[in-house]
Amino acid sequence: VYGLKDVSRETKRSKANINFSVVYEDKNLLIVDKKVNVAIHSEENCLNDQVLTYLDYKKTSSFIPSSIGRIDKKTSGIVVYCKNYQTLTEFSEKQDEFEKVYQFVSDFKSLEKQEVAVRLKKDIKNEKMIANDSYGVKAKTIFWTDGMRNYAQIVTGKKHQIRATLEYLHCPIVGDTKYGGKRARRMFLHSYSITFHNLSDDFKEYNEQTFVCPPHW
Secondary structure (H helix, E strand, C coil), rough: CCCHHHCCCCCCCCCCCCEEEEEEEECCCEEECCCCCCCCCCCCCCCCHHHHHCCCCCCCCCCCCCCECCCCCCEEEEEHHHHHHHHHHHHHHHHHEEEEEEEECCCCCCCEEEEEEEEEEEEECHHHHEEEEEEEEEEEEEEEECCCCEEEEEECCCCCCHHHHHHHHHCCCCCCHHHHCCCCCCCCCEEEEECCCCCHHHHHHHHHCCCCCCCCC
8 A cells, every 4th residue: 555654654753842840640631831932833842842752752653642722822821631542532522611711911900700702703914813793703701800810711712712802802911912912021821720521431530620720920
């Protein structure tokens, strides 16, 4: 069969410089705290390469340890990696049911818990998403303030959902100049916690478990 000889060929991968922190690890999952300005993929020393280096990954099948969901390069915080195919299949199928909370800094002084629904459309020229009331994909986010900290829980996971919605609300994230935020040393958006729900019996030990990673700012 054409190409069969390449199946078992070892893929050469340069060792990455590991700069993430481990939040949790077991035989199925690796949950890491991604540093700000580290891309998930397709860049030198991206998080994917760092994780493969950490796991001392060697290709023995078509499976590669992979993340469920992604966060922006400028966003820090929790990223969940699955270490085997069964876990990746299960968690990828159920990820829309997981509770994902972000922490951010903006001009919000105090905000009662509320769900904000907008529609997002692509602004190709400016490489961003624009929130509006009329057309585009629907995005729902729950915002609230606890003490001096602002939180956002994504109900529907869309590209740049939190960033675009906060611009729409005239409360952009500090450091997020693409979405109207004032300049700062970084974009103050952090993937704060994840809670797993509705996993099958094979993974029931993870149900209702919450993993938290506070920001370092």
